Structure formats: structure tokens, C-alpha cells
Amino acid sequence: MKSKFILTAICVAAVQAFATTDEVTLTIKNHVFEPKELKLPAGKKVKILVVNQDATPAEFESKTLNREKVIPGKSTGVINVGPLKPGRYGFVEEYHENEAGAQGTVVVD
């Protein structure tokens, strides 16, 4: 009985440890980011799942986050960021970087 309890405790701890990496989703549709502002916690590692719903490839690029990744059409790319300091970090969809919809900001607080 006791061992079962310990096992459960270990499992819960493991799940919690795993969950310390937060996940947020960023969607690209018609070359427009949704949401335009991505809120992330400070001081933690975060996985940004970039879901490209368009048929054409997109490139997530952020100089301030030092990240750059091509996301093929109709697929999801994973971008690991953090731990980040509080602040605002801009990102663009590089292939349409001059369009307003292709600009976004990561807000860390």
C-alpha cells in the first residue's frame, strides 16, 4: 500500500516536472498571426507551437529571441524559448515581413 502511494507520488512529481515546460500555440492563417500578442511566463522554458494553417510554407523569425524556423504548409513547428527576462520580443513571418498581419510580439511578465 505504502509503495503504491510512493509510486503515485513519484508519477505526480514526474508529470509536474514535465509540465514545467509550458506550451503555447501560435496560429498562422492567411499569413496572419493569431494571437498577435503571445503572453509567456518569465524565467521558464516555453514551447511555442507554431501551427501553419496555410498551404504555403512560413518562416517564424525573431531576432530578439534569436530564433528562426521554417514551418512547411499545413504543419506545426515547435520552437523552444526561454528562460526569458520580462519584456517585449518582436517576431515576424519572414516571407511576408512587410505585412501588418505578419508581425507579432511575445510579452513576457
Added chain:
Amino acid sequence: MFAAAIIVFRESLEAALIISIMMAATRGLAMRNRWVLGGIVAGLGGASIVASGMQIIANMFDSIGQELFNVGILLTAMAMLAWHNIWMASHGRELAQQMKNTARAVTDGRSEHSVILLVIALAVMREGSETVLFLYGVATDSANGLQNTVAGGTLGLAAAALVATLLYAGLLRIPVRWFFAATSALVLLLAASMASQAARILIQADLLPSLATPIWDTSNILAQKTVAGTILHGLIGYDDQPAGMQLVAYLGVLIVIAAGMLCVSRRTTPSLTA
């Protein structure tokens, strides 16, 4: 159209600069141009294969397939450049001598040929595949998208080729006495720059700690997006907001290759040709 031109310029410049430096660094080698051309053609072929298979590559290894693939390419090219420089450290003097005395090119450089081919092919493949994906994306955007894209892409490519040609012409003006020292230094910085890029990608894939992000921020002084920033990035690996780990990789590779070159040139053992 200008958006396409700028992106194609940015993507193709890095490969173009690598081609210039490799061509200068292997000056005097027999049949060099044929191998350079072979590298470009192989790279373009590779780029279209990679572009069409990007979806498969991207989804491999828990969605970090793209990162691992690019790191593999960068590290292979880096190793080739290291090998080239160490080979040069033992043969550079000989090559310079030949250039001064006769017009006869050295024939002893068969393995050097594969280095040229591979380094150029890998550079063209890596930069080219992203360009192909981008062009495909904007070409299907609007009614006259294709026309604008082709025009813009050609303009961007021409601009990159122009910068690379100017660099090559400039390098050729370096006196023979200093020539191989100068090109070796450029190849060394190129290899270090590839190590730094590989480190950045491994941080993105969460396989390496960043150490400090960023270790400095010079985007106000010289943004990497500007033409000068792009050229410096292609030449010496300039990064306006690098992670600490990138600096470690850059300096580490720089020191290791330089030490290797120093060792070989001191011993001057010609047996390294293989």
C-alpha cells in the same frame, strides 16, 4: 517584388560569399572551376530535394528534424573547412611558389577538390532550400505573384552575386605573399561562424543551454538585417544578439583549427596529402 529581392539577397549572399572565399582559397588548383560549378549544380539539386521534403524533415525526431538536419550540414561543412585550412597550412607555401614562378597549377590536390565540391554544395543546398520554399510561398500568393517573384528573385540573386564577385576581385588583389594567409584567415572565420550558427540551432532545439541570452546586443549599432550586417554575418559570423553558447562554439572552433594549422605548418609534413 522588392520583398522577394531582399529575401533572396539575404539567403543567397551567405552561399555566394562562401563560394567566393573557397574560390580564392583554392586559387591555383587545377580544374578548380569545374569543381566549383559541380558544387553549385549539386547544391541546387539538393536544395530542391530538401525543399520538397521539408515537411518530412521538419517532423522527424520530435519536430526538431529541421534543426538536426541544418546542424549536420553546418558541422560537415565546418569539418571540411578545417581540413582545408590544415591542408593549406602544409601546402600553402608550395602553392604560392607555383603561382609566382610558373602559370602551371598544382595537380596534387585531388582530395582538395572534393572539399570544394562539398563545401559549396552544402552551402548552396542549405541557403537554397529556404529560398525555394520562400519563392514557392510568394509565387502562389497573388495573380501576378509568379512574375513579381521571378523578377525580384533574379534581382536579389544578381545583387548577391555582385557582392561576392567584388569580394573575389578584392581578394585577388592581395599580394601573393599574403594571399594564402588572408584566405586561410577567412576560411577559419567561416568555419567558426558555422559553429556559432550550429550552436544557435541546437539552443533552439533545446539540446544546448544558451548560457546567456543575449550576451550582447549591438542591433542598435549594426542590425544584422542591414546589408552591411548581412555581409558581416556571411563573412565572419556577425550576430547582433548572440547567445553565450554561440560565442563559446565560435571561439572553441577558432582555437582548435588555428592550433591544428600551427602544428602542421611547424612540422611541414607533406604526408598529409593522402
